[in-house]
Amino acid sequence: MESTPELILERFLAEICSMKLHSSRNLGAALKKPLLLLLLVSRIENGKVAENRFDFSDIRRELDTLIRCFGGRPSRSGSKPEQPFSHLRSSPFWTLRTQKRYDSGQTVLISDLMDPASYGAFEPAVFRLIRDSDTARARVIDTVLNEWWPETLHPDIREELGLDRLVITRRRRRDQQFTVDVLENFRYSCAMCGFHAVLNGQATGIDAAHVRWHSADGPDALENGIALCKLHHWAFDKGILGIDESNVIRVAGAFVTQVEGGLPLESLAGCPLAIPPRSKAIAEEFLDWHRSNVYLGA
Known part of the structure:
Protein backbone atom coordinates (compact mmCIF):
# COMPACT_ATOMS: atom_id res chain seq x y z
CA MET A 1 0.00 0.00 0.00
CA GLU A 2 1.45 3.35 -1.06
CA SER A 3 2.11 5.87 1.71
CA THR A 4 0.16 9.11 1.71
CA PRO A 5 1.96 12.47 1.76
CA GLU A 6 0.90 12.90 5.40
CA LEU A 7 2.48 9.59 6.40
CA ILE A 8 5.64 10.34 4.44
CA LEU A 9 5.95 13.71 6.17
CA GLU A 10 5.34 12.34 9.66
CA ARG A 11 7.89 9.58 9.10
CA PHE A 12 10.42 12.10 7.77
CA LEU A 13 9.93 14.41 10.77
CA ALA A 14 10.37 11.47 13.14
CA GLU A 15 13.59 10.47 11.38
CA ILE A 16 14.86 14.05 11.62
CA CYS A 17 14.25 14.17 15.37
CA SER A 18 16.03 10.85 15.83
CA MET A 19 19.18 11.89 13.91
CA LYS A 20 22.39 10.99 15.68
CA LEU A 21 24.50 14.09 16.33
CA HIS A 22 28.15 13.94 17.28
CA SER A 23 28.38 14.73 20.97
CA SER A 24 31.01 14.96 23.68
CA ARG A 25 30.79 15.37 27.45
CA ASN A 26 32.51 18.76 27.47
CA LEU A 27 31.17 20.27 24.25
CA GLY A 28 27.70 18.79 23.88
CA ALA A 29 26.09 18.09 20.51
CA ALA A 30 27.27 19.50 17.21
CA LEU A 31 24.43 21.09 15.22
CA LYS A 32 25.92 20.51 11.78
CA LYS A 33 23.38 17.98 10.48
CA PRO A 34 20.36 20.15 11.37
CA LEU A 35 22.01 23.10 9.63
CA LEU A 36 22.67 21.00 6.54
CA LEU A 37 19.01 19.97 6.46
CA LEU A 38 17.87 23.58 6.70
CA LEU A 39 20.26 24.52 3.90
CA LEU A 40 18.99 21.72 1.64
CA VAL A 41 15.37 22.71 2.21
CA SER A 42 16.23 26.37 1.61
CA ARG A 43 17.76 25.52 -1.77
CA ILE A 44 14.52 23.81 -2.74
CA GLU A 45 12.46 26.71 -1.37
CA ASN A 46 14.51 29.31 -3.24
CA GLY A 47 14.46 27.50 -6.57
CA LYS A 48 18.14 26.56 -6.64
CA VAL A 49 17.50 22.84 -7.12
CA ALA A 50 15.84 21.35 -10.20
CA GLU A 51 16.38 17.68 -9.40
CA ASN A 52 17.07 15.42 -6.45
CA ARG A 53 20.80 15.97 -6.53
CA PHE A 54 22.90 18.06 -4.13
CA ASP A 55 26.56 18.62 -4.96
CA PHE A 56 28.89 19.36 -2.06
CA SER A 57 30.75 21.90 -4.16
CA ASP A 58 27.55 23.97 -4.51
CA ILE A 59 26.87 24.27 -0.78
CA ARG A 60 30.29 23.93 0.83
CA ARG A 61 30.93 27.64 1.42
CA GLU A 62 27.40 28.41 2.60
CA LEU A 63 27.37 25.42 4.95
CA ASP A 64 30.73 26.50 6.36
CA THR A 65 29.28 29.93 7.20
CA LEU A 66 26.17 28.44 8.79
CA ILE A 67 28.20 26.13 11.01
CA ARG A 68 30.45 28.95 12.16
CA CYS A 69 27.48 31.20 12.93
CA PHE A 70 24.91 28.76 14.34
CA GLY A 71 26.60 25.39 14.81
CA GLY A 72 27.39 25.68 18.51
CA ARG A 73 30.52 24.09 19.96
CA PRO A 74 33.16 26.63 18.85
CA SER A 75 35.99 24.55 17.41
CA ARG A 76 39.64 25.41 16.81
CA SER A 77 39.76 22.81 14.05
CA GLY A 78 37.27 24.69 11.87
CA SER A 79 33.72 24.04 10.73
CA LYS A 80 34.40 20.90 8.64
CA PRO A 81 31.24 21.03 6.47
CA GLU A 82 32.21 17.72 4.88
CA GLN A 83 31.26 15.95 8.13
CA PRO A 84 27.48 16.52 8.08
CA PHE A 85 27.27 16.05 4.31
CA SER A 86 29.03 12.73 4.75
CA HIS A 87 27.42 11.44 7.95
CA LEU A 88 23.84 12.42 7.18
CA ARG A 89 23.80 9.12 5.29
CA SER A 90 23.27 7.39 8.62
CA SER A 91 19.66 8.60 8.35
CA PRO A 92 17.32 6.64 6.06
CA PHE A 93 16.17 9.74 4.15
CA TRP A 94 19.65 10.62 2.76
CA THR A 95 21.80 8.80 0.22
CA LEU A 96 25.39 9.68 -0.65
CA ARG A 97 26.89 8.59 -3.96
CA THR A 98 30.70 8.52 -4.16
CA GLN A 99 33.19 6.87 -6.48
CA LYS A 100 35.03 5.22 -3.60
CA ARG A 101 33.47 2.91 -1.03
CA TYR A 102 33.43 4.02 2.62
CA ASP A 103 32.41 2.26 5.80
CA SER A 104 29.32 3.67 7.49
CA GLY A 105 31.23 5.55 10.19
CA GLN A 106 33.90 7.05 7.93
CA THR A 107 33.95 10.67 6.84
CA VAL A 108 34.21 10.89 3.07
CA LEU A 109 37.33 12.75 1.91
CA ILE A 110 36.74 16.29 0.64
CA SER A 111 38.43 15.38 -2.63
CA ASP A 112 35.88 12.62 -3.17
CA LEU A 113 32.95 14.84 -2.22
CA MET A 114 34.16 17.46 -4.68
CA ASP A 115 34.31 14.89 -7.49
CA PRO A 116 31.68 15.85 -10.12
CA ALA A 117 30.31 12.32 -9.99
CA SER A 118 29.63 12.49 -6.22
CA TYR A 119 26.37 13.87 -4.81
CA GLY A 120 23.80 13.51 -2.06
CA ALA A 121 20.09 12.91 -2.50
CA PHE A 122 16.93 12.63 -0.46
CA GLU A 123 14.77 9.55 -0.51
CA PRO A 124 12.72 10.13 -3.71
CA ALA A 125 9.35 10.29 -1.95
CA VAL A 126 10.72 12.79 0.58
CA PHE A 127 12.21 14.97 -2.14
CA ARG A 128 8.95 15.07 -4.11
CA LEU A 129 7.06 16.00 -0.96
CA ILE A 130 9.26 18.90 0.12
CA ARG A 131 9.64 20.09 -3.49
CA ASP A 132 5.90 20.20 -4.12
CA SER A 133 4.48 21.26 -0.75
CA ASP A 134 4.99 24.63 0.97
CA THR A 135 3.37 23.20 4.07
CA ALA A 136 5.77 20.24 4.18
CA ARG A 137 8.79 22.54 3.86
CA ALA A 138 7.43 24.78 6.61
CA ARG A 139 6.85 21.79 8.91
CA VAL A 140 10.40 20.55 8.33
CA ILE A 141 11.90 23.97 9.01
CA ASP A 142 9.85 24.50 12.18
CA THR A 143 10.68 21.02 13.44
CA VAL A 144 14.43 21.48 12.97
CA LEU A 145 14.50 24.96 14.52
CA ASN A 146 12.36 24.02 17.52
CA GLU A 147 14.32 20.84 18.13
CA TRP A 148 17.79 22.40 18.27
CA TRP A 149 17.73 26.19 18.74
CA PRO A 150 16.08 28.66 21.12
CA GLU A 151 13.38 30.89 19.64
CA THR A 152 15.60 33.98 19.93
CA LEU A 153 17.82 32.64 17.13
CA HIS A 154 15.07 31.42 14.76
CA PRO A 155 14.68 34.79 12.95
CA ASP A 156 18.44 35.04 12.36
CA ILE A 157 18.63 31.53 10.88
CA ARG A 158 15.55 32.05 8.73
CA GLU A 159 16.88 35.35 7.39
CA GLU A 160 20.30 33.85 6.63
CA LEU A 161 18.68 31.06 4.58
CA GLY A 162 15.85 33.03 2.97
CA LEU A 163 13.19 31.05 4.83
CA ASP A 164 11.20 33.97 6.24
CA ARG A 165 8.12 33.09 4.15
CA LEU A 166 7.65 29.62 5.58
CA VAL A 167 6.41 29.94 9.14
CA ILE A 168 4.08 27.69 11.10
CA THR A 169 3.56 28.76 14.69
CA ARG A 170 4.08 25.56 16.65
CA ARG A 171 5.93 26.70 19.72
CA ARG A 172 6.38 24.50 22.73
CA ARG A 173 4.25 25.21 25.77
CA ARG A 174 6.21 27.30 28.25
CA ASP A 175 6.38 26.52 31.94
Missing part, protein backbone atom coordinates in the same frame (compact mmCIF):
# COMPACT_ATOMS: atom_id res chain seq x y z
CA GLN A 176 4.78 29.65 33.35
CA GLN A 177 6.05 28.91 36.85
CA PHE A 178 9.61 28.88 35.50
CA THR A 179 9.05 32.34 34.03
CA VAL A 180 7.59 33.75 37.25
CA ASP A 181 10.28 32.19 39.46
CA VAL A 182 13.17 33.41 37.29
CA LEU A 183 11.84 36.95 36.94
CA GLU A 184 11.25 37.17 40.68
CA ASN A 185 14.74 35.79 41.35
CA PHE A 186 16.19 38.71 39.37
CA ARG A 187 13.68 41.33 40.58
CA TYR A 188 12.04 41.61 37.15
CA SER A 189 15.25 43.23 35.86
CA CYS A 190 17.90 42.33 33.30
CA ALA A 191 20.76 40.57 35.08
CA MET A 192 23.23 42.03 32.58
CA CYS A 193 22.31 45.72 32.45
CA GLY A 194 19.71 46.21 35.17
CA PHE A 195 16.98 47.31 32.73
CA HIS A 196 13.56 47.38 34.40
CA ALA A 197 10.36 48.70 32.84
CA VAL A 198 6.68 48.67 33.73
CA LEU A 199 3.75 49.10 31.33
CA ASN A 200 0.21 49.32 32.72
CA GLY A 201 1.43 47.96 36.03
CA GLN A 202 3.19 44.94 34.48
CA ALA A 203 6.93 44.36 34.05
CA THR A 204 7.75 44.42 30.35
CA GLY A 205 10.71 43.83 28.06
CA ILE A 206 12.28 41.14 30.28
CA ASP A 207 12.55 37.43 29.40
CA ALA A 208 13.13 34.40 31.58
CA ALA A 209 15.95 32.79 29.57
CA HIS A 210 17.36 29.29 29.82
CA VAL A 211 21.12 29.23 30.39
CA ARG A 212 21.32 25.71 29.01
CA TRP A 213 18.90 25.82 26.09
CA HIS A 214 15.64 23.95 26.51
CA SER A 215 16.31 22.44 23.08
CA ALA A 216 19.55 21.01 24.53
CA ASP A 217 17.77 19.33 27.46
CA GLY A 218 18.03 22.36 29.72
CA PRO A 219 15.45 22.02 32.51
CA ASP A 220 12.75 24.51 33.49
CA ALA A 221 14.53 24.95 36.81
CA LEU A 222 15.29 28.14 38.69
CA GLU A 223 19.02 27.39 38.75
CA ASN A 224 18.96 27.19 34.91
CA GLY A 225 17.29 30.57 34.48
CA ILE A 226 18.43 34.15 34.05
CA ALA A 227 16.34 37.28 33.50
CA LEU A 228 17.48 39.27 30.46
CA CYS A 229 16.22 42.18 28.39
CA LYS A 230 15.46 41.43 24.73
CA LEU A 231 18.85 42.63 23.44
CA HIS A 232 20.92 40.77 25.98
CA HIS A 233 18.78 37.61 25.70
CA TRP A 234 19.52 37.52 21.98
CA ALA A 235 23.23 38.26 22.56
CA PHE A 236 23.48 35.58 25.27
CA ASP A 237 21.87 32.93 23.06
CA LYS A 238 23.98 34.08 20.09
CA GLY A 239 27.19 33.56 22.08
CA ILE A 240 28.21 37.22 22.07
CA LEU A 241 27.78 37.45 25.84
CA GLY A 242 28.95 34.92 28.41
CA ILE A 243 29.44 34.64 32.16
CA ASP A 244 32.76 33.39 33.54
CA GLU A 245 33.49 31.36 36.66
CA SER A 246 33.55 34.55 38.77
CA ASN A 247 30.12 35.67 37.51
CA VAL A 248 31.76 38.39 35.43
CA ILE A 249 30.24 39.23 32.05
CA ARG A 250 32.40 38.50 29.02
CA VAL A 251 31.98 39.76 25.45
CA ALA A 252 33.12 37.56 22.57
CA GLY A 253 36.32 38.79 20.93
CA ALA A 254 34.81 38.17 17.50
CA PHE A 255 32.10 40.75 18.18
CA VAL A 256 32.98 44.05 16.55
CA THR A 257 30.74 47.09 16.12
CA GLN A 258 31.37 50.33 14.32
CA VAL A 259 28.16 52.06 15.35
CA GLU A 260 27.01 53.43 18.67
CA GLY A 261 24.22 50.86 18.89
CA GLY A 262 26.76 48.17 19.78
CA LEU A 263 28.24 50.02 22.72
CA PRO A 264 25.73 48.72 25.30
CA LEU A 265 27.08 45.22 24.59
CA GLU A 266 30.77 46.07 24.54
CA SER A 267 30.52 48.16 27.70
CA LEU A 268 29.43 45.08 29.67
CA ALA A 269 32.82 43.37 29.27
CA GLY A 270 34.43 42.77 32.65
CA CYS A 271 31.39 43.90 34.64
CA PRO A 272 29.74 41.82 37.36
CA LEU A 273 26.08 40.93 36.94
CA ALA A 274 24.06 44.11 37.43
CA ILE A 275 21.33 42.16 39.22
CA PRO A 276 22.57 39.14 41.19
CA PRO A 277 20.03 36.40 41.88
CA ARG A 278 17.95 36.95 44.98
CA SER A 279 17.31 33.41 46.24
CA LYS A 280 19.12 30.84 44.11
CA ALA A 281 22.28 31.22 42.02
CA ILE A 282 22.62 29.91 38.49
CA ALA A 283 24.08 26.40 38.69
CA GLU A 284 27.68 26.20 37.53
CA GLU A 285 26.93 23.12 35.40
CA PHE A 286 24.58 25.19 33.22
CA LEU A 287 26.96 28.14 32.98
CA ASP A 288 29.72 25.71 32.03
CA TRP A 289 27.48 24.26 29.30
CA HIS A 290 26.88 27.75 27.92
CA ARG A 291 30.60 28.55 27.96
CA SER A 292 31.42 25.33 26.11
CA ASN A 293 28.54 25.25 23.61
CA VAL A 294 27.38 28.81 22.97
CA TYR A 295 29.80 31.53 24.08
CA LEU A 296 32.14 32.37 21.21
CA GLY A 297 35.14 33.03 23.44
CA ALA A 298 37.52 35.89 24.08
Whole structure:
Protein backbone atom coordinates (compact mmCIF):
# COMPACT_ATOMS: atom_id res chain seq x y z
CA MET A 1 0.00 0.00 0.00
CA GLU A 2 1.45 3.35 -1.06
CA SER A 3 2.11 5.87 1.71
CA THR A 4 0.16 9.11 1.71
CA PRO A 5 1.96 12.47 1.76
CA GLU A 6 0.90 12.90 5.40
CA LEU A 7 2.48 9.59 6.40
CA ILE A 8 5.64 10.34 4.44
CA LEU A 9 5.95 13.71 6.17
CA GLU A 10 5.34 12.34 9.66
CA ARG A 11 7.89 9.58 9.10
CA PHE A 12 10.42 12.10 7.77
CA LEU A 13 9.93 14.41 10.77
CA ALA A 14 10.37 11.47 13.14
CA GLU A 15 13.59 10.47 11.38
CA ILE A 16 14.86 14.05 11.62
CA CYS A 17 14.25 14.17 15.37
CA SER A 18 16.03 10.85 15.83
CA MET A 19 19.18 11.89 13.91
CA LYS A 20 22.39 10.99 15.68
CA LEU A 21 24.50 14.09 16.33
CA HIS A 22 28.15 13.94 17.28
CA SER A 23 28.38 14.73 20.97
CA SER A 24 31.01 14.96 23.68
CA ARG A 25 30.79 15.37 27.45
CA ASN A 26 32.51 18.76 27.47
CA LEU A 27 31.17 20.27 24.25
CA GLY A 28 27.70 18.79 23.88
CA ALA A 29 26.09 18.09 20.51
CA ALA A 30 27.27 19.50 17.21
CA LEU A 31 24.43 21.09 15.22
CA LYS A 32 25.92 20.51 11.78
CA LYS A 33 23.38 17.98 10.48
CA PRO A 34 20.36 20.15 11.37
CA LEU A 35 22.01 23.10 9.63
CA LEU A 36 22.67 21.00 6.54
CA LEU A 37 19.01 19.97 6.46
CA LEU A 38 17.87 23.58 6.70
CA LEU A 39 20.26 24.52 3.90
CA LEU A 40 18.99 21.72 1.64
CA VAL A 41 15.37 22.71 2.21
CA SER A 42 16.23 26.37 1.61
CA ARG A 43 17.76 25.52 -1.77
CA ILE A 44 14.52 23.81 -2.74
CA GLU A 45 12.46 26.71 -1.37
CA ASN A 46 14.51 29.31 -3.24
CA GLY A 47 14.46 27.50 -6.57
CA LYS A 48 18.14 26.56 -6.64
CA VAL A 49 17.50 22.84 -7.12
CA ALA A 50 15.84 21.35 -10.20
CA GLU A 51 16.38 17.68 -9.40
CA ASN A 52 17.07 15.42 -6.45
CA ARG A 53 20.80 15.97 -6.53
CA PHE A 54 22.90 18.06 -4.13
CA ASP A 55 26.56 18.62 -4.96
CA PHE A 56 28.89 19.36 -2.06
CA SER A 57 30.75 21.90 -4.16
CA ASP A 58 27.55 23.97 -4.51
CA ILE A 59 26.87 24.27 -0.78
CA ARG A 60 30.29 23.93 0.83
CA ARG A 61 30.93 27.64 1.42
CA GLU A 62 27.40 28.41 2.60
CA LEU A 63 27.37 25.42 4.95
CA ASP A 64 30.73 26.50 6.36
CA THR A 65 29.28 29.93 7.20
CA LEU A 66 26.17 28.44 8.79
CA ILE A 67 28.20 26.13 11.01
CA ARG A 68 30.45 28.95 12.16
CA CYS A 69 27.48 31.20 12.93
CA PHE A 70 24.91 28.76 14.34
CA GLY A 71 26.60 25.39 14.81
CA GLY A 72 27.39 25.68 18.51
CA ARG A 73 30.52 24.09 19.96
CA PRO A 74 33.16 26.63 18.85
CA SER A 75 35.99 24.55 17.41
CA ARG A 76 39.64 25.41 16.81
CA SER A 77 39.76 22.81 14.05
CA GLY A 78 37.27 24.69 11.87
CA SER A 79 33.72 24.04 10.73
CA LYS A 80 34.40 20.90 8.64
CA PRO A 81 31.24 21.03 6.47
CA GLU A 82 32.21 17.72 4.88
CA GLN A 83 31.26 15.95 8.13
CA PRO A 84 27.48 16.52 8.08
CA PHE A 85 27.27 16.05 4.31
CA SER A 86 29.03 12.73 4.75
CA HIS A 87 27.42 11.44 7.95
CA LEU A 88 23.84 12.42 7.18
CA ARG A 89 23.80 9.12 5.29
CA SER A 90 23.27 7.39 8.62
CA SER A 91 19.66 8.60 8.35
CA PRO A 92 17.32 6.64 6.06
CA PHE A 93 16.17 9.74 4.15
CA TRP A 94 19.65 10.62 2.76
CA THR A 95 21.80 8.80 0.22
CA LEU A 96 25.39 9.68 -0.65
CA ARG A 97 26.89 8.59 -3.96
CA THR A 98 30.70 8.52 -4.16
CA GLN A 99 33.19 6.87 -6.48
CA LYS A 100 35.03 5.22 -3.60
CA ARG A 101 33.47 2.91 -1.03
CA TYR A 102 33.43 4.02 2.62
CA ASP A 103 32.41 2.26 5.80
CA SER A 104 29.32 3.67 7.49
CA GLY A 105 31.23 5.55 10.19
CA GLN A 106 33.90 7.05 7.93
CA THR A 107 33.95 10.67 6.84
CA VAL A 108 34.21 10.89 3.07
CA LEU A 109 37.33 12.75 1.91
CA ILE A 110 36.74 16.29 0.64
CA SER A 111 38.43 15.38 -2.63
CA ASP A 112 35.88 12.62 -3.17
CA LEU A 113 32.95 14.84 -2.22
CA MET A 114 34.16 17.46 -4.68
CA ASP A 115 34.31 14.89 -7.49
CA PRO A 116 31.68 15.85 -10.12
CA ALA A 117 30.31 12.32 -9.99
CA SER A 118 29.63 12.49 -6.22
CA TYR A 119 26.37 13.87 -4.81
CA GLY A 120 23.80 13.51 -2.06
CA ALA A 121 20.09 12.91 -2.50
CA PHE A 122 16.93 12.63 -0.46
CA GLU A 123 14.77 9.55 -0.51
CA PRO A 124 12.72 10.13 -3.71
CA ALA A 125 9.35 10.29 -1.95
CA VAL A 126 10.72 12.79 0.58
CA PHE A 127 12.21 14.97 -2.14
CA ARG A 128 8.95 15.07 -4.11
CA LEU A 129 7.06 16.00 -0.96
CA ILE A 130 9.26 18.90 0.12
CA ARG A 131 9.64 20.09 -3.49
CA ASP A 132 5.90 20.20 -4.12
CA SER A 133 4.48 21.26 -0.75
CA ASP A 134 4.99 24.63 0.97
CA THR A 135 3.37 23.20 4.07
CA ALA A 136 5.77 20.24 4.18
CA ARG A 137 8.79 22.54 3.86
CA ALA A 138 7.43 24.78 6.61
CA ARG A 139 6.85 21.79 8.91
CA VAL A 140 10.40 20.55 8.33
CA ILE A 141 11.90 23.97 9.01
CA ASP A 142 9.85 24.50 12.18
CA THR A 143 10.68 21.02 13.44
CA VAL A 144 14.43 21.48 12.97
CA LEU A 145 14.50 24.96 14.52
CA ASN A 146 12.36 24.02 17.52
CA GLU A 147 14.32 20.84 18.13
CA TRP A 148 17.79 22.40 18.27
CA TRP A 149 17.73 26.19 18.74
CA PRO A 150 16.08 28.66 21.12
CA GLU A 151 13.38 30.89 19.64
CA THR A 152 15.60 33.98 19.93
CA LEU A 153 17.82 32.64 17.13
CA HIS A 154 15.07 31.42 14.76
CA PRO A 155 14.68 34.79 12.95
CA ASP A 156 18.44 35.04 12.36
CA ILE A 157 18.63 31.53 10.88
CA ARG A 158 15.55 32.05 8.73
CA GLU A 159 16.88 35.35 7.39
CA GLU A 160 20.30 33.85 6.63
CA LEU A 161 18.68 31.06 4.58
CA GLY A 162 15.85 33.03 2.97
CA LEU A 163 13.19 31.05 4.83
CA ASP A 164 11.20 33.97 6.24
CA ARG A 165 8.12 33.09 4.15
CA LEU A 166 7.65 29.62 5.58
CA VAL A 167 6.41 29.94 9.14
CA ILE A 168 4.08 27.69 11.10
CA THR A 169 3.56 28.76 14.69
CA ARG A 170 4.08 25.56 16.65
CA ARG A 171 5.93 26.70 19.72
CA ARG A 172 6.38 24.50 22.73
CA ARG A 173 4.25 25.21 25.77
CA ARG A 174 6.21 27.30 28.25
CA ASP A 175 6.38 26.52 31.94
CA GLN A 176 4.78 29.65 33.35
CA GLN A 177 6.05 28.91 36.85
CA PHE A 178 9.61 28.88 35.50
CA THR A 179 9.05 32.34 34.03
CA VAL A 180 7.59 33.75 37.25
CA ASP A 181 10.28 32.19 39.46
CA VAL A 182 13.17 33.41 37.29
CA LEU A 183 11.84 36.95 36.94
CA GLU A 184 11.25 37.17 40.68
CA ASN A 185 14.74 35.79 41.35
CA PHE A 186 16.19 38.71 39.37
CA ARG A 187 13.68 41.33 40.58
CA TYR A 188 12.04 41.61 37.15
CA SER A 189 15.25 43.23 35.86
CA CYS A 190 17.90 42.33 33.30
CA ALA A 191 20.76 40.57 35.08
CA MET A 192 23.23 42.03 32.58
CA CYS A 193 22.31 45.72 32.45
CA GLY A 194 19.71 46.21 35.17
CA PHE A 195 16.98 47.31 32.73
CA HIS A 196 13.56 47.38 34.40
CA ALA A 197 10.36 48.70 32.84
CA VAL A 198 6.68 48.67 33.73
CA LEU A 199 3.75 49.10 31.33
CA ASN A 200 0.21 49.32 32.72
CA GLY A 201 1.43 47.96 36.03
CA GLN A 202 3.19 44.94 34.48
CA ALA A 203 6.93 44.36 34.05
CA THR A 204 7.75 44.42 30.35
CA GLY A 205 10.71 43.83 28.06
CA ILE A 206 12.28 41.14 30.28
CA ASP A 207 12.55 37.43 29.40
CA ALA A 208 13.13 34.40 31.58
CA ALA A 209 15.95 32.79 29.57
CA HIS A 210 17.36 29.29 29.82
CA VAL A 211 21.12 29.23 30.39
CA ARG A 212 21.32 25.71 29.01
CA TRP A 213 18.90 25.82 26.09
CA HIS A 214 15.64 23.95 26.51
CA SER A 215 16.31 22.44 23.08
CA ALA A 216 19.55 21.01 24.53
CA ASP A 217 17.77 19.33 27.46
CA GLY A 218 18.03 22.36 29.72
CA PRO A 219 15.45 22.02 32.51
CA ASP A 220 12.75 24.51 33.49
CA ALA A 221 14.53 24.95 36.81
CA LEU A 222 15.29 28.14 38.69
CA GLU A 223 19.02 27.39 38.75
CA ASN A 224 18.96 27.19 34.91
CA GLY A 225 17.29 30.57 34.48
CA ILE A 226 18.43 34.15 34.05
CA ALA A 227 16.34 37.28 33.50
CA LEU A 228 17.48 39.27 30.46
CA CYS A 229 16.22 42.18 28.39
CA LYS A 230 15.46 41.43 24.73
CA LEU A 231 18.85 42.63 23.44
CA HIS A 232 20.92 40.77 25.98
CA HIS A 233 18.78 37.61 25.70
CA TRP A 234 19.52 37.52 21.98
CA ALA A 235 23.23 38.26 22.56
CA PHE A 236 23.48 35.58 25.27
CA ASP A 237 21.87 32.93 23.06
CA LYS A 238 23.98 34.08 20.09
CA GLY A 239 27.19 33.56 22.08
CA ILE A 240 28.21 37.22 22.07
CA LEU A 241 27.78 37.45 25.84
CA GLY A 242 28.95 34.92 28.41
CA ILE A 243 29.44 34.64 32.16
CA ASP A 244 32.76 33.39 33.54
CA GLU A 245 33.49 31.36 36.66
CA SER A 246 33.55 34.55 38.77
CA ASN A 247 30.12 35.67 37.51
CA VAL A 248 31.76 38.39 35.43
CA ILE A 249 30.24 39.23 32.05
CA ARG A 250 32.40 38.50 29.02
CA VAL A 251 31.98 39.76 25.45
CA ALA A 252 33.12 37.56 22.57
CA GLY A 253 36.32 38.79 20.93
CA ALA A 254 34.81 38.17 17.50
CA PHE A 255 32.10 40.75 18.18
CA VAL A 256 32.98 44.05 16.55
CA THR A 257 30.74 47.09 16.12
CA GLN A 258 31.37 50.33 14.32
CA VAL A 259 28.16 52.06 15.35
CA GLU A 260 27.01 53.43 18.67
CA GLY A 261 24.22 50.86 18.89
CA GLY A 262 26.76 48.17 19.78
CA LEU A 263 28.24 50.02 22.72
CA PRO A 264 25.73 48.72 25.30
CA LEU A 265 27.08 45.22 24.59
CA GLU A 266 30.77 46.07 24.54
CA SER A 267 30.52 48.16 27.70
CA LEU A 268 29.43 45.08 29.67
CA ALA A 269 32.82 43.37 29.27
CA GLY A 270 34.43 42.77 32.65
CA CYS A 271 31.39 43.90 34.64
CA PRO A 272 29.74 41.82 37.36
CA LEU A 273 26.08 40.93 36.94
CA ALA A 274 24.06 44.11 37.43
CA ILE A 275 21.33 42.16 39.22
CA PRO A 276 22.57 39.14 41.19
CA PRO A 277 20.03 36.40 41.88
CA ARG A 278 17.95 36.95 44.98
CA SER A 279 17.31 33.41 46.24
CA LYS A 280 19.12 30.84 44.11
CA ALA A 281 22.28 31.22 42.02
CA ILE A 282 22.62 29.91 38.49
CA ALA A 283 24.08 26.40 38.69
CA GLU A 284 27.68 26.20 37.53
CA GLU A 285 26.93 23.12 35.40
CA PHE A 286 24.58 25.19 33.22
CA LEU A 287 26.96 28.14 32.98
CA ASP A 288 29.72 25.71 32.03
CA TRP A 289 27.48 24.26 29.30
CA HIS A 290 26.88 27.75 27.92
CA ARG A 291 30.60 28.55 27.96
CA SER A 292 31.42 25.33 26.11
CA ASN A 293 28.54 25.25 23.61
CA VAL A 294 27.38 28.81 22.97
CA TYR A 295 29.80 31.53 24.08
CA LEU A 296 32.14 32.37 21.21
CA GLY A 297 35.14 33.03 23.44
CA ALA A 298 37.52 35.89 24.08
